[in-house]
Amino acid sequence: MDIKKLFSFFWRHKWLIIMVPLVSLTITYFLVRNLPKQYISQAMIGAESGVSEQLLSADRERHHVWQQLYRIAEMMQMKRDLDMLSYRLIIHDLEHPESPFRPYSDLVSSLSPEEKEAVLQAFRTKLLEQSLLTINDNKELPLLDLVASMKYDDSSLLKHLEITVKEELDYINIQFESENPELSVYAVNTLAADFIYSYNSASSSDNKKSLELLDSIRQEKQRVMNQKNAQLANYRSSMGVSSTGGQSEVLYQQILAYENRESEVRREIASLKGAIASIQAKLNNPDNRELTAPSSASNNEIIQLENQLQLANQRYIDNGFNVADKRIVDSLQRLRTARIAANSSVRNTTNSQANRQSLVAERMRLETQLALAENSVSSIQTELSDRRAQYNAMIPADAGAQNLLRDADLATKEYEEALNRYNQASIINNTSGMILSLVESGIPSKGVDSKKKIYLLLSTVASSALCFSILFVAFLLDRKVRTPDQLADASRSKVVSTVNYIRQDDKDLRNIWADKGDVVDYTIYKDCIRSLRFELSEELAENDGKVLGITSLHFGDGKTFVASSLAYAFAMTGKKVLLICEHAPDLLTLITNKKTTEEQNFETFLTRKEIRTEDLITVLSKNSSTSSLLEMKDTKSLVAGFEILKSQFDIIIIDIDCLQDFNKVKEWLMFTDKSIAVFKAESTWREDDRRYIDYLRKQSGFLGWVFNMVKVA
DSSP, rough: HHHHHHHHHHHHTHHHHHHHHHHHHHHHHHTTTTTOOEEEEEEEEEEESOHHHHHHHSHHHHHHHHHHHHHHHHHTOOOTHHHHHHHHHHHHHEEETOOOOOOOHHHHHOOOHHHHHHHHHHHHHHHHOOOOOOOOGGTTTTTHHHHHHHHHHHHHHHHEEEEEEEEEEEEEEEEEEEHHHHHHHHHHHHHHHHHHHHHHHHHHHHHHHHHHHHHHHHHHHHHHHHHHHHHHHHHHHHTOOTTTTOOOHHHHHHHHHHHHHHHHHHHHHHHHHHHHHHHHHHOOOOTTTTTOOOHHHHHHHHHHHHHHHHHHHHHHHHSOOOHHHHHHHHHHHHHHHHHHHHHHHHHHOOHHHHHHHHHHHHHHHHHHHHHHHHHHHHHHHHHHHHHHHHHHHHHHHHHHHHHHHHHHHHHHHHHHHHHHHHHHEEEHTTTSSSHHHHEEEEOOOBBBTHHHHHHHHHHHHHEEEEEEHHHHHHHHHOOOOHHHHHHHHTTSSSSEEEEOOGGGGGGOOOHHHHTTTHHHHHHHHHHHHHHHHHHHHHHHHHOOOOOOOEESSOOOSHHHHHHHHHHHHHHHHTTTTTEESSSSHHHHHHHHHHSSOOOHHHHHHHHHHHOOOOTTTTEEETTTOOOTTTTTTOOOHHHHHHHHHHHHOOOEEOOOOOTTTTHHHHHHHTTEEEEEEEETTTEEEOOOGGHHHHHHHTTTTTEEEEEEEEOOO
């Protein structure tokens, strides 16, 4: 959203923005000028909590007190308390006809003395019984209607009654506003006094009832607690269970410990057996060089390999160095080298006898540990069996003790909670709980003007806000194009020129160019047309074009007058101009300021290829009823016709149909070198026009828009 355009829109409607609040302010002034003065009276109720100062200093307790104050303030606005005030007000007015708080209503004035006495007695009875005022009270006597007619009903009283809590003082403030100072004082004092009496009485009675109920609950919880503790003591004595309880849990932990110990010993036995077996395998292995000295058999084997190697070498030489004999020689050499290396490593090892003795000693140590571990298994199993037997015998007795212990603990907790609640209630009851008292009575106050200023201010603000809101919505819904920039944004095309508005009576091109009549508008119009002529001349000269098509988006956008103005402007430069348009007689009169008796027709020219030129501007009319240009002649004939026209004229301007006749426009644009479109200022832009705009933008010869009929301030 363009903020600048929005403020411009508001500025155009500035008189509406000024006049609407002024009218609203004036009407409101005459409506509220006779409002009577209002009198406000206030009374304050104090709350004494009865709790010790140490408790009141705690934030939690103060928050609790404030919650009670707010609850009391809400209670004062309940219908029961307001109905009591209504009874007292109507009773006062009926008992004091010479000085009522408010003038009698028509319904009260219509009562006979007997009826007034009956009504008065009925209200006294309801006040004494403290019953609510409902629609059922209208059956015998119109009690509800009488109260409502005097504006003493609960809903009317609430409109002028304000009850607030002052936390910093622990006060409740009651405020009543009316047109009578005595009424305001009577209302706040009566409401406060009646509520204080009823609340303190009800609070004292409720506290006593609550204390009696809590005491009975406390005694019952104490009886249950003593009973559960006695059952637990008797059970422990009869079953021989320790008073501490949990013996089965201790035995269970011991069983787990013995089972874990047995598992560790058995893993140790398996590990020792594996180590002993490994040592024994090493001692029994005759090929273990670390435990066995090299034998003479190995030396004999080396000697045999050397003999075989000598014979193989001799055979290799005798056979003429045969490849197979070479492989045998190589194989024997490798065997001889490996055997020599094995004997050499054996010679470098430590003393085999010492290694053997070390392994034997390690085996004996492990066998000793194995014997100890195997002997400990039996003792562990014996202890484990004893603990399991004790545990199985202990489970039932301990489980029963645990159940009784849980019941006794629960009963004790419930008794302690009941005792705590009883003690708290007892403290509150002994200190009288929260006691209300009238701290400050209401007194007559100086009358103040009614809310005239507020009404006037609200009227002005509301009407201004409403006016701006309506204008804002109108701006959002406004689809009119008022500036060339808006046209360029909406069409996404260039605006070639802007042309000002000329009244219909002044549309005489001869007077315009001669500066006759309204000189200011004519001068601006000529400058706009000259600027447009310059732009078009540059574009046509660049592409060696002569045919210019002019169309418009809507009917009545002024394209015909723009076309004729351009024809006149080009003729002023000495160029021979051909203008093809509808309604040639009117247009010719507009240009030459004289009547013509004969009309030259474009269709006739296409047939005869003849034309008559008048001065520098020649007008050809095209038949507006012709449905299609291509239906008259084929494309080749039309092209040939335009070539003849181009040879005789410097520029050809075609006043094409409006884009609403889309098919005709497309046909005419086939024969134009350049084209422009005319748009009337402040015309409405419709989304349905988008397809026409997109078609024009795709045309290679489309130059842009002429923003026409712009009103100059």
